[in-house]
Amino acid sequence: MTNDVVRDIGEQGVLKRLQRFCPSDIVGDDAAVMPNPEPGQLLVVTTDVLVDGIHFSDRTTSAEDVGWRAVAANLSDLAAMGSSPLGITVGLSLPGNVAVSWVERLYQGMSECLQPYNTPIVGGDVCYSPVITVSITAFGQVLPQHVMRRSHAKVGDVILVTGVHGGSRVGLELLLNSEFGKDLSDKERSPLIQAHQRPQPRLDVLPQLWEIIASQFPILNNNPVPDQPNHQGGFCTNDSQKKVPLTAMDSSDGLADAIAQICRASGVGAVVERNAIPIPSILPQLASPAQVWDWVLYGGEDFELVLCLPEPLAQVFVEKLAAGSAIIGYITSGTEVCLKDSTGMYADELLTLSRGFQHF
């Protein structure tokens, strides 16, 4: 029985095996009645699609890790909106010769990633396809005053990252290339592999952020929730006194991409200081500086948050948030994103969107 493939047990058989990963009172109908947002909170939704051979591969990613990463990518999108998760749905299409155990392990990995947040898999679809495709939609909730957007960056904001960049891409290189980093100890390898296989969505930083805002910007928390929240969150009004000062995006498509996207959406430019970008300390030993910086800026999948905040708020945030967060630059009135090096070792360079999008 453990060698069953999906074709042997059919759609109904697969669904039966997957039931144990879903709350029994939610699944089993044409649609799922799922947890509502709490009163006063707004509903947030995001979708990510992962395709076998493009976003994951047997060489580097176990079924459990595919599941973990698919969920992590969606939870990271929720975190970037300032929201906490309520549930996910899974649209899975796959060939008939996939082992049933692979599918169970996929769901096991999803469940492991969801577990700390008590977030259920509320439903989905399983169907045939020539290529394994995992499409996850995640729902979350956010208070109107906590909605973070890409388009709110303002001149004078500083740019803050919640952790190191480059680790996930280097972890992938270790998995792909047995010659690469072969002198590393297990203790040195492990966190890099982990960064690739089991990235952590940064939902953990949100409560700290709200706490800091509550003490530094009391107006944001005292402002009443509107009866009819608009789609942009209650604070996106023309009243500049009320404007939410929070801008965020996750760095799933790379650090350079996140900064460039925020600048484009906000109609601003940025200066980033190369030496301020936190990277795993082992990286410079592993490859040429050009290669290392390519991984740090364009590698992607580190799933950190990139925030633009007033400097005093960012300073408190960096002090409170232990591991790896840092202010790496500031927003300008220009349109370009310039990477500078105060040590003079590297020439100035412009960061662009284009390299983050080679998906076709």
Place this chain on the structure above:
Amino acid sequence: MTNDVVRDIGEQGVLKRLQRFCPSDIVGDDAAVMPNPEPGQLLVVTTDVLVDGIHFSDRTTSAEDVGWRAVAANLSDLAAMGSSPLGITVGLSLPGNVAVSWVERLYQGMSECLQPYNTPIVGGDVCYSPVITVSITAFGQVLPQHVMRRSHAKVGDVILVTGVHGGSRVGLELLLNSEFGKDLSDKERSPLIQAHQRPQPRLDVLPQLWEIIASQFPILNNNPVPDQPNHQGGFCTNDSQKKVPLTAMDSSDGLADAIAQICRASGVGAVVERNAIPIPSILPQLASPAQVWDWVLYGGEDFELVLCLPEPLAQVFVEKLAAGSAIIGYITSGTEVCLKDSTGMYADELLTLSRGFQHF
């Protein structure tokens, strides 16, 4: 420019072209802040995946029709839960050589299907895949007392269908096989083709159903909405006085499948009267009786609702609902679904799940 393929303009280019199909205040971030359920309503969610070559094909389905049918399938799932739509997300993966115009026409078809319900496309994902895959997640809202489930069918309920079956499958046959039905007039062909290419989710019957229930079963509408609705809707309690008498599933996987699934989920059996099943009147002229009944029972994609209701309620419903609804059988204490023929022309036959699931 009109000959552009996806590879030419990349992910950002595609997203830009698709923006006009989405509300500008909702899209553009890592996730979308979307319409909350109204106060007192529960959140409902469903996901469906369509794969090129499996669920649709260039031979029979234009890009607009792929979009329409993908949305219709999801809205039909919402209808089967008793819920009305709030929004959808679209996860689209596709090869680089797909025409940009194909993608735009896909979204055009989705928008056309959503338009009568004022339901927005609130977000999604576009990425590379060797095979076109459209994964849609739809959100809806439902009052706790209106939640319909597969598992609530009771002995004594009658089985009601909201319209004809077999039309979608015959429409497909007309598109696939130029010899088939070649003597039909355009007026005869057109509704069958339409049934396949532009199926209508039966959201329209819900308001009539609530109206009938409000007059026939006042206890259901007077019952207060619980402060903390559970996931099964407010009426799924142990108090039999309060139990919701509504059972529904859509017939997307075939009429036989829907009845069999309801019976399995409810732990009951059913008797279905063959001659009571409404079918398009032209069908008997088009193929052998065995073929016609195969299409009617197992063809699928008619997207009607199959309801199990107390008979008095069903009677009023059939009288009020003009085109095509009918009581086709009743629930029994057995475990089998028996198709009978009161005219004696056909032998009794058992309806099973198995034929509805040949997806792998």
